[in-house]
Amino acid sequence: MRLLIIEDDPETADYLRRGLGESGHNADYAATGPDGLVMARDGDYDALIVDRMLPGLDGLTVIQSLREQNVGTPVLILSALGKVDDRVRGLKAGGDDYLVKPFAFSELLARLEALVRRAKSDGHVATALKVADLEMDLLTRNVTRGGQPIELQPREFRLLEYMMRHAGQVVTRTMLLEGVWDYHFDPQTNVIDVHISRLRAKIDKGFDPPLLQTIRGAGYALRAPS
Numbered sequence: 109m110r111l112l113i114i115e116d117d118p119e120t121a122d123y124l125r126r127g128l129g130e131s132g133h134n135a136d137y138a139a140t141g142p143d144g145l146v147m148a149r150d151g152d153y154d155a156l157i158v159d160r161m162l163p164g165l166d167g168l169t170v171i172q173s174l175r176e177q178n179v180g181t182p183v184l185i186l187s188a189l190g191k192v193d194d195r196v197r198g199l200k201a202g203g204d205d206y207l208v209k210p211f212a213f214s215e216l217l218a219r220l221e222a223l224v225r226r227a228k229s230d231g232h233v234a235t236a237l238k239v240a241d242l243e244m245d246l247l248t249r250n251v252t253r254g255g256q257p258i259e260l261q262p263r264e265f266r267l268l269e270y271m272m273r274h275a276g277q278v279v280t281r282t283m284l285l286e287g288v289w290d291y292h293f294d295p296q297t298n299v300i301d302v303h304i305s306r307l308r309a310k311i312d313k314g315f316d317p318p319l320l321q322t323i324r325g326a327g328y329a330l331r332a333p334s
Contacts, residue, residue: 109154109224109246110269111135114143114170115134116162116184120209127213132246132249134266134288141165146176152273153181154224154246157216160187161196168201175202182223184216221247237272240332242311242319244272253315263288271281271320271330278325 110309111128115121116139136151138144141162148170158166158310172182179221179226183205185198190208198206205219224247237244241254249265251258260268270287270314271279284300285291312318 109133109218110146110152110273110289111155111157111220112138112144112153113157114138114148114149114162114167115157115159116140118157120159120186122177123213124216127217129262130215132262132265140162141167141170145170145173148181149177149179151311152301155182155220155227157182157184157186158203159221160185160189160194168198171198171202180227182227184215184219184223186211237269237275239272239330240277240319241315242272244269251311253311255275260307260310263303264310267307271328275330275332278323278326278329283327290308 112136113121113124115124115137119140121139125137126163127136127180136147136153138147141164143164144156144158144162145165151215158167158171162170167185167187170178173257174181174183183203185203185206186209187194187206188209195208204223207216207219236246243253244249244251244265246269251260251265251268266280267284267288270284274283281294281300285294289299304322308318308320312320319330319332321329321331323329
């Protein structure tokens with residue numbers, strides 16, 4: 109799953125990102141209501157985790173704004189406010205589920221998976237990606253090409269997911285550093301080149317035509333044949 113955490117408490121956000129990452133999921137992060145609103149509106153996420161108390165715009169206002177803009181991404185609300193009236197207000201604002209702090213991570217993950225499954229059955233959220241005969245199931249985390257299974261390490265999976273979500277586009281080094289490694293600076297290493305090489309060997313070697321291309325001086329592109 110590709111998720112967005114909108115949470116102003118850095119410890120909670122870090123706990124969520126680490127837990128989701130260890131579970132094999134990709135989680136972006138916004139620390140304010142306005143930033144979260146922009147990212148949720150413009151990003152391609154399977155689900156959102158939204159804290160109620162946020163600087164700039166509170167969580168319920170963020171959710172209401174998204175619904176008014178016809179953004180139907182499932183939302184799990186996190187809050188220390190756990191009374192019945194609080195939960196009702198959260199759901200009426202457009203939230204799909206409500207989890208009270210403190211919470212067990214296993215329950216949060218189960219609720220997210222249930223939200224995405226429900227959205228998939230309703231036809232709202234795509235949980236499978238396809239480029240030519242290369243296919244990725246975001247729920248089972250299975251990858252195949254031409255029907256043959258491809259085993260990927262977690263970072264390789266995240267890299268391929270990013271490339272498939274941007275299929276046909278030139279993806280720059282900066283985009284990969286921010287979208288896959290969460291770096292907002294260039295560490296001046298060959299980490300991208302190494303992972304691209306490994307990924308190319310897995311998804312292109314033995315298959316025709318090659319899909320993962322190096323665009324000299326620009327970056328990389330995952331393209332289906334014309």
